[in-house]
Amino acid sequence: MRKSIATVSVSGTLIEKLEAIAAAGFDGVEIFENDLLTCPLPPEEIRARAADLGLGIDLYQPFRDFEAVPADRLERNLRRAGHKFRVMERLGADLLLVCSNVSPQAAGDDELAAAQLRLLAERAAEHGIRIAYEALAWGRHVNEYLHAWRIVHMADHPNLGTCLDSFHILSRGSDPIGIEAIPGEKVFFLQLADAPLLAMDVLQWSRHYRCFPGQGGFDVAGLVRHALNAGYAGPLSLEVFNDHFRQAETGRTARDGMRSLIALEDTLYGAAHPAVPTGFAFAELAGPGSLSGVLSALGFARTGTHATKPVELWEQGGARLLLNATGSATGSATGSATGSATGSATGSATGGDPALVAIGLDSPDPGAAVKHAESLLSPVLPRERAPREARLDAVAAPDGTQIFFCDTAWLDGFGPSGPVPGEITRIDHVALTQPWHQFDEAELFYRSVLGLSPQESLEVPDPYGLLRSKAMADPGGRVRMVINLAQVGTEDLRWQHVALACDDIVAIARRLRAEHPDLLLPIPANYYDDLEARHDDVDPELRELGVLYDRDEHGEFLHLYTVTVGRVFFEIVQRTAGYQGYGAANAPVRLAIQHAGHH
């Protein structure tokens, strides 16, 4: 389908926006009036630049507060519209978005609204222009899409149709099934935006928190399906007002928008994800020395050294960690030695401190997984194949973390290794703090490229700010990823952690307290006083051991944390009876203690 995007969705000047939008592969744009008014070029030149870039100008918008007004205001509104029509002719745009009137002067009179919109459509027709009437969710009288359609139907003019906007429809909780009652050819335009599910004033929600489909909580694909069923054949056009997108890198946001539409089309056409990962093969930590002591203390044993690279394999139960002694941007030793070529941020951000640089995922079909990732515009990392080295398919996540799709052959590079019995059974989850402007991009990446489904979304208080957190998991709960966004004053908080699953955390905690008392994060007595006030059946030994506790409707969660080394710390977790969360209630306690250790 034709893919478009409103210029308001990305940062930059109008020309920068057009260039980035074209580079990302879009077919067309909606030009926002503000971008035109602030552009030094005349409309004819903007038109020429767009044409040179291969972009159609699919829509010009918005035209506000037109309909259902007193006669004197109608005259002024028509005069204003006439001016816009001439601008649009110079621009080569033939569709004008008119959004429903928000003014207190508007009358709640559908017949008046229809008559005046008909008049507008007649004037527009003289210029070869069509009008798409859109119900804003906060319109004074018209704020439901079917209401806007009733007025369009009543006005009955070939140059007047409706514009559907997924945000306005879904934010009000309207059922999008009603779209199927609108003749497809009368839907002149379809705007798409997702949003996190927030309980707030709808105008503020729309103007600051919209995001690309697949980054929020709306079923945007479901709505599009209704429009297609109705016979809609126009563009899918992203229209996103977002405070972060307005500041982020233009090209990157445009590409992410394109990724979102490609993923949406995959959903629409029922393309099943070709290779959802089935488990963690490994987590790779780069940075010399200090981590091996922590791993030994946690019960890991070094079981192999890579044939050609300074990388060690450490194992315990089904958990595998790679220690990469280089700690440099050359990144993962398992597959490519040139991850930096993709613009990986990992190395430079690490600055030599231990950091998590790569995640290996057990994949039912690594080749298909990487092809799918590539179709979603993820940078595929170059592969090197040294003797005895497994060929590995990898892509870069938005923050530069390398994601490897593995079959079991990757282990061959480390020579024969036997099972290492121990208390740890496997990797439970990996948590990565994202740069502030890449959080939404990371969510879309993990959802679309890996096929993970969103779980809980939280805001966690930290002593110096607020941490936004989002969890995602595969259907079997074997691959769990948590992405965090640190909004913590001036400090660049970039912690990452690997959570390790076990079946008896009390035994592990007893041993660690006895043998490595400085390794564990100390938990305040106030925490346990409160815990005992909330639950009268919690094992009192948890207090002595510093084990944290949570429960949900399914089961219990016990966990503890190590101190942080470089950017990395470890968590040990024990889930019982299908507990699905991550101990969110305890996150503020952890953050406060971690910060205390850093000051």
Ligand SMILES: O=C(O)c1ccc(O)c(O)c1
């Ligand atoms: O926020 C607004 O005013 C606004 C304007 C035009 C639109 O298409 C829209 O969805 C919202």
Ligand SMILES: [Mg+2]
């Ligand atoms: Mg809109």
